[in-house]
Amino acid sequence: MIRENIRMAWLTVISHKMRSFLTILGIVIGTASIIALMTIISGVTDSINEEVATFGADRMTVQIEDASKSGVSVAELERLEAIDGVRSVSPTTTQQTDVYVTAQTSTQSVVGKSDTYFDDSTVATGRGLTPVDLEQQTHVALLGDTLAKEAFPTTSPLGETIVVGGIRYTVVGTLAPSSEFSMSTDEAIVIPVTTALQQFHQNTIASFDIYTEAGQSETVNEAVTQQLTTAFNGRDTFTVTSFEDALASIDQINALLSMLLVGIASISLLVGGIGIMNMMLVSVTERTSEIGLRKALGATPGKIRQQFLFESVLLSLLGGFIGVVVGGLLAFGLTLVMGVPFTLASSTIGLALGFSILIGVVFGYIPARKASNLQPIEALRNA
Amino acid sequence: MTFIEVEALTKTYGLGDNAQTVLRGIDLEIQEGEFVAILGPSGSGKSTLMNILGCLDGYTSGRYRFGDKDVTGLSETELSLFRNKQIGFIFQQFNLLPRLSAYSNVELPLIYQRSSKADRQVRTKQMLTRVGLGDKIDAFPNQLSGGQQQRVAIARALVTNPSLLLADEPTGALDQANGRQIMELFHDLHAEGKTIIMITHDIDIAREATRIVHVRDGKIEKEERVR
Numbered sequence A: 001m002i003r004e005n006i007r008m009a010w011l012t013v014i015s016h017k018m019r020s021f022l023t024i025l026g027i028v029i030g031t032a033s034i035i036a037l038m039t040i041i042s043g044v045t046d047s048i049n050e051e052v053a054t055f056g057a058d059r060m061t062v063q064i065e066d067a068s069k070s071g072v073s074v075a076e077l078e079r080l081e082a083i084d085g086v087r088s089v090s091p092t093t094t095q096q097t098d099v100y101v102t103a104q105t106s107t108q109s110v111v112g113k114s115d116t117y118f119d120d121s122t123v124a125t126g127r128g129l130t131p132v133d134l135e136q137q138t139h140v141a142l143l144g145d146t147l148a149k150e151a152f153p154t155t156s157p158l159g160e161t162i163v164v165g166g167i168r169y170t171v172v173g174t175l176a177p178s179s180e181f182s183m184s185t186d187e188a189i190v191i192p193v194t195t196a197l198q199q200f201h202q203n204t205i206a207s208f209d210i211y212t213e214a215g216q217s218e219t220v221n222e223a224v225t226q227q228l229t230t231a232f233n234g235r236d237t238f239t240v241t242s243f244e245d246a247l248a249s250i251d252q253i254n255a256l257l258s259m260l261l262v263g264i265a266s267i268s269l270l271v272g273g274i275g276i277m278n279m280m281l282v283s284v285t286e287r288t289s290e291i292g293l294r295k296a297l298g299a300t301p302g303k304i305r306q307q308f309l310f311e312s313v314l315l316s317l318l319g320g321f322i323g324v325v326v327g328g329l330l331a332f333g334l335t336l337v338m339g340v341p342f343t344l345a346s347s348t349i350g351l352a353l354g355f356s357i358l359i360g361v362v363f364g365y366i367p368a369r370k371a372s373n374l375q376p377i378e379a380l381r382n383a
Numbered sequence B: 001m002t003f004i005e006v007e008a009l010t011k012t013y014g015l016g017d018n019a020q021t022v023l024r025g026i027d028l029e030i031q032e033g034e035f036v037a038i039l040g041p042s043g044s045g046k047s048t049l050m051n052i053l054g055c056l057d058g059y060t061s062g063r064y065r066f067g068d069k070d071v072t073g074l075s076e077t078e079l080s081l082f083r084n085k086q087i088g089f090i091f092q093q094f095n096l097l098p099r100l101s102a103y104s105n106v107e108l109p110l111i112y113q114r115s116s117k118a119d120r121q122v123r124t125k126q127m128l129t130r131v132g133l134g135d136k137i138d139a140f141p142n143q144l145s146g147g148q149q150q151r152v153a154i155a156r157a158l159v160t161n162p163s164l165l166l167a168d169e170p171t172g173a174l175d176q177a178n179g180r181q182i183m184e185l186f187h188d189l190h191a192e193g194k195t196i197i198m199i200t201h202d203i204d205i206a207r208e209a210t211r212i213v214h215v216r217d218g219k220i221e222k223e224e225r226v227r
């Protein structure tokens, strides 16, 4: 019986190809826009998450803007490093100084960093700074990605000597291109932070990153804030930014987009559903005599209702299916242009098709009931 | 054995000033295996009577027993199942579904009976062969002549092996030769013991039955045993 219903529904749909197509257009557009938007949103989210993951969601940046006290001392940094859940603290100092590289002198950013900053993702060639460099305040430097490529377009800078503020440094490595989520070091020269403090006659650090154990970022944030508040005598002249904050705001934007999506989807699917209902009502009127004949031959009201419901569900499902294909192609093209990853989740497809079926049932119900309520004699008279 | 029993049956269409009484007290008994013709002029209420006998329409007052069953008060669903099992309909305009092949048209009542596909196949082919259309199984109604279409309709009426065959002007839309073929089929079915009620306004056609019931103005005028 179900197979017969599907066959009958299919026969009816293909015998009115143009009309069926126009009827399901609303569903096609609705489903396609949902699929496209969902795929693009998830692609953008994935690419942001990926970015954050490589850079470390377990990182927070502390910036000090106190007029009376330009930063924290190395000793204070060590106390921060002792907080539970802190993996390491990575200070940053920045100075603009004349630098002499390959027979040219120019003003460059000289950035002081500690050994904790360096790993496979930050060092491109050579080596990073080591605890020995920090302890002994060695005169070694790493060149930023752009600087290295401009100053040494054909040769390797490793082992070359540069002059920073009148002091000779040996280049031991080059840096990987900067992530979008941190201050760029592409043009900079990185030296041990201890060497920098000494050379530029400073004893405090105004900016540093704190790396936390996984999932500890919130507690660490509180502890760091408390300790710094004490250090600055209760003045709130520093900011702690964690990447979890950034992720939270991304989540917020996502939630907003999702709500918008639900709105668009509901409206277009509602319109599509009304289209189907209209078409089915017309169909019931047109086929009054067929319905009467079927009833005379033994179709119960339930069977007639079933037949018309199958038809409306087939229409809406067909619309949903075409919509998934169109939306998928659209999303594929757009993600390609935007350079974000494309993944069409089967759950997304399932959701879209499930919704289509639901629409077919909901909007097909009234026409189907109308058909099933026709009296066989009234229906036959219209032959 | 009395198979169909109608007592004081009336049918009024419309209400109030528009009310029109079409059947005014019909009493009729039909025995199992009878071939009855209901004869009358246009507008006398023949089709109305047939629709009531076929449980396609209700009546205003009176009693209607079919076999040992009182069909009064059956629900829509029960009536559908009853028609499917007990009654085969043949209409003047054939009433085939145009999008379905001869095969699918004949198969339809069996689908509503939930018989298995294999069973449907055997019975459908058998019936189409029986009415002489074994070679037209896959033809669509618009590819068949009027006589052939009516034979498809007869196959459809017979495929569930109903106890009563109801035909409303079965030859009305056919020429002499085709009408003849249909009547021959009816004679065969009657010979096999099928109960047949045939409505007609053609006295020559009516004479082929075993009994003629004359209807005029919604009443039975007289009954006449032919053979």
Ligand SMILES: Nc1ncnc2c1ncn2[C@@H]1O[C@H](COP(=O)(O)OP(=O)(O)OP(=O)(O)O)[C@@H](O)[C@H]1O
Pocket: B013, B014, B020, B022, B040, B041, B042, B043, B044, B045, B046, B047, B048, B049, B201
């Ligand atoms: N649904 C209806 N509403 C009102 N009047 C009706 C309805 N159906 C039939 N009638 C009337 O009932 C009367 C009998 O109609 P019916 O169709 O039974 O006649 P008939 O004997 O079959 O005629 P014909 O030989 O022309 O087919 C007619 O006067 C017709 O106008």
Ligand SMILES: [Mg+2]
Pocket: B046, B047, B048
């Ligand atoms: Mg009539």
